[in-house]
Amino acid sequence: MFTKRLFLPLLAVALLTGACNRDEENVAPDEDNERITTVTLRLTNKANAGETVTAVLDGLAADGSQPGTLAASLILKPNAAYSMRIELADKSKTPAADITAYIKDEANEHLLVYRPSAGLNMTVTPNDRDTNPAPGPFPVGLTADVTTGAASSGKLNVVLRHQPGTKNGTATPGTSDLDVNFDVSIRQ
């Protein structure tokens, strides 16, 4: 008798638990809300609009287990002036997400920083501006002027900084959303 009364509530509990469903056997794919899989640099020689150079870093790893295709390289002419455009995309989404557009929309809190390695005779000067109030506006870096010097080679480091509320024109505040290197060769 007592067992019957005793185990009624337990039975209810057992039923409610719905033990041993097998949800875990359906594995969801790895999904990153904010990923940049592809970085494209497009340079146009200011002296010759028909001369364009493009470098693409594709398949940047999401899980860190496979480094992105870092083979992309820029081959530039010495002592030349180029105008440069950067395109960022997340191809893991369908359709691919255009991150350049996001950055443009929120230009007041993003900054692209370009750092040629030592010995690489190259300067990159962003030529676009955000709408931050004084002491702004500050550069954004989606477009830039590139000038090259004597023949040399090295790396161009491209960093996307997120600086919400703290943007001051320098790379210091904020956090990095992208930090990649392009091989650059300046030769005739």
Added chain:
Amino acid sequence: MMNQYLISNRANAYLRPLISLLSLAWFLLPLGVQAQLTPACTGSLSGQILTSAPASAGLPGATIYIRELQRGTLTDTEGRFRLDNLCPGQYTVEYRFLGFTSVTESVRVPVDSVRQITLSNDARNLPGVDVTEHRSEAKQILQTQSELAGIALDQSRGLTLGESLKAIAGLYSIQSGPAISKPVIHGLYSNRILVLNNGIRQEDQQWGSEHAPQVDQFVASRLTVIKGAASIRYGSDAIGGVILVEPKAMPSAPGIHGEANLVGATNGRMGAVSGFLEGAFDRKLTGLSWRAQGTLKRAGNARAPGYFLENTGFQERNFSADLHYDRKHWGAEVYYSQFNNQIGMFRGAQVGSLSDLYAAIARPEPLVQPGFTYTIDRPFQDVQHQLLKGRAYYRSESFGELTLTVASQQNTREEYDRLSFSRVTTPELYLKLNTQTADLIWEHPVKRTPSGGVWSGSVGVNALTQGNVRRYLFLIPNFRANGLGGFIIERYAYNRWIFEGGLRYDVRTLRAFFLNETDDQVFSRSHRWDNANGSFGVSYELRPNLTLTTNLSTAWRAPNASDLYANGLHQSSVAYERGNPNLKAEQAYNGNLALAYTGERLSFDIGIFNNLINNYIYLKPDSVPTIRQRGAFPAYSYDQVRALFRGIDATISYKLSQPLTFTSKTSLLWAYNQTARDYLVLVPPQRSENSIRYEFTDQGRVSGLYVQASLLAVARQHRVPTVSSEMREGTLIFRGDFAPPPPGYVLLGAEAGLTLRLGNQPVQVILTGANLANTVYRDYLNRFRYFADEPGRNLSLKLKVAI
């Protein structure tokens, strides 16, 4: 019962008077009796129990039990007994022995402190030993235990579970900002500590270094900590210890009662409201009782001396309901609780890459110092924990007690990272853990041998199955884990000795599921571990108020899914963690020795421990950083070493004069990685808290008035792995740690409390000041110590009203 007395002796000597105090208060409050916070609990109750036939012979092994305090003892071979540290007041004392008519009388301490009771033989009516009010058998185990209850617990109302437990020597916490506090026992944490929430093994993704126990601190009327390996009774994993969160006993007197707690604190402008209503029935529904409880808590940005900590607010919304039906021989219970919290993660600690990390560490203060706000923004955690429990028991004098407990828990954890450019509303990490447990435990009837010894013990089976489902970013895989274990514990008490032995066998399996993203096929990896463990303990009462207890035990822990298969960026710890599928189970060899003394003026509880852990799993820094799109990250992989943790916990209390008591709590710990011949990370530094308390005599409407001042001194942890740095693939990499441990610190605290009688209503008021000198300091165990100072001065006011 003898065990119970000994355990009380072993319990934190300082807390004990406080515990007794509040136990008394709990009982007396509904009666409107003004006796809540009586000072100077130095009373005692002693005497002799005699039998009627043969006339006036001492009765050995009889039980003396104070109902209000849930405390008791057994008589010695001559029938004598003694209970110390009783607060002045009225108590109901039961005297009983199997086969004799029990006697219950009302005793006033200190007036009636020496008793002589004669029990008469009664063969016709064997009194059933009513075990409901007694300490559970589980808590009788001979392990170093400490309790936080009564006013000591009230003093910590409003704090998280991890923070309140720091009032016990040997306990620390690993923090991630002000709202996340993971308990640490003797240097061990996460999965090595079991939290038993209302008797159920809490499963809430406790592997994560920023995952705090999802338990409402207000539910507890008593927090008991078992320090050291306690696997035998509580299951595998308990290498470091067990934390028992016990709700108040259910009411038995008919009528509706309740309690309301209000807490307000200046730092973070924290406010908490918690209360419960409970009731019991009589007549046809005798035995039926219920309780409904709820807590709301909210805090905004905490303030370090000089600046607010960005995005450190948190919210908590909890409720629980309990329904009991208790008859003489059987009973059943259904309990449901829900815990919801949302915790802002300090944004100054959110860095995008290693170079950001170095820049953030190099700054003396966070770059962004916003004002105060309650708003919680990304990054934050949103966690819900639900527990449904059913328990049924049957007991009788001849059968003992059989208890079946089944429970289902669901833990849903969503972690939202900061967003840079997208406007998604989904979390970065989503984990849903469903756990079902079932425990069947039989406590055999207490057997008395003709020589006066007492056998007690239990056997039991614990079963567990859990499934984990993840979404969004990968950190740990989906898995199914199963566990089955059986144990037996026997205890023999004779004279001043108690011997205890336990054996346990466990089987655990884990099957982790992965998705091969190239062909979209699910594949799995399986593991199985078997393990046998044992424990042996001895307790010897050197004098009635001096007890020596020692315990040797082994314990084990199977690697969890995170140890084996973690693979991902732990954004908040700026670490890329990689699991190691080849890990073996951890095996601990634990020894404890504790000496507890309760004297007229001096009380102490000193414990030493030695915990050797083979295959101790920890995160080892890798030599090559992981390159992600956001930059370079230090990589860690799980590794195993032989680790040794040893230390001393000492709680000493000395009554300088009647109202003035000095209390010192010191926790010393040394940990070493014997394999690498180096120190271990995140080992709590030496600490000592010393306080002086003055208790006033009751006057008019004010009772239990006390003032207290305390100094907490925490040393610098200099036993840390060697910190070195080197250039690797063009990136500066630190080994061991990112920054040296912060210097030691001293914090000043003060507190005052009283119970005020407004009409017939006693109101307990406690005013606490923490870090009164607004000291600027950083704590080695706070994972945000690289970026910001600890919170500054905090004044909090706690009100408790019985309804």
